[in-house]
Amino acid sequence: MxxxxxxxxxxxxxxxxxxxxxxxxxxxxxxxxxxxxxxxxASEPMSIDEIKVQVAMSKASVSNGLRELQETEMVTKVWKKGERKDHFIAEKDFLRNFINYFVKKIRQERNLLMKAAEQTKPAIRAIADQTEDPHIKETAEQDLALIKESQDYLDWTTRLANALESGEILEHIPPKKEE
Structure with a gap:
């Protein structure tokens, strides 16, 4: 029973x-x-060994998983009085987890695309300015316009990330509906 x-x-x-x-x-x-x-x-911080028993995984897998969760700030390593082992607690605020995750991803995307744009724009501009082939010139100009649009998008996502981090967005879209 x-x-x-x-x-x-x-x-x-x-x-x-x-x-x-x-x-x-x-x-x-x-x-x-x-x-x-x-x-x-968990009502108290847990050690790797305690977690291992709960999730039925190897100690190495739990350790790697905890490292991944710490990188996204979903889990924090804490000190527990009288214990030598590391203990861990979860960030229990789903909104905080969401914001941390998306801000990180938005910034990763921006860095990748901005770096590529900075590397390619001068070369495309040079091709557009120097070619005598009208088709190549038109294509290069279209590519530059697309890069400009992508940069406008990236500027918007940066403002979005900043509004998420500062909490400003919560003034417009509060996490709880007003009753």
């Missing part, structure tokens, strides 16, 4: 699994998502 604690554990398993599956959207594997789910419901 199931005890109330067993029933509670079963319901947690359902939520932990859902969290793990949803994290795939953010590029996190389900196993790493499971680590986050276990920490999310």
């Amino acid at each position: 199931s005890t109330d604690w067993d029933k509670l554990e079963e319901t947690r398993d359902v939520m932990e699994s859902a969290i793990a599956q949803s994290m795939v959207i953010y590029g996190v594997t389900p196993s790493v998502g499971r680590i986050y789910g276990v920490l999310y419901f």
Whole structure:
């Protein structure tokens, strides 16, 4: 016969699994998502060994998963009095996790595309200015216009990232509906 604690554990398993599956959207594997789910419901910081038992993974896999979660600021390493082992807690604010993740991805995209644009724009401009072939000139000018549009988009995403980080966007789209 199931005890109330067993029933509670079963319901947690359902939520932990859902969290793990949803994290795939953010590029996190389900196993790493499971680590986050276990920490999310933990009432106290947990050691790698404690997490390992809960998620049925190797110590190395748990350690790598925790490192990945720390990089996205979804998990923090903490000191626990009287213990020598590292312990970990989950960031339980989903909105904070969302903002951290998207700001990081927006900035990665911007850096990649801006670097490429800075490298290619002068070469395309030189081709457009020096070619005598009207088709090549037209194509180069179209490419420059597309790069300009992409830079406008990247400027917008930078403003979006800044508004997310500062919390300014929450003034326009509050996390909770007003009642």
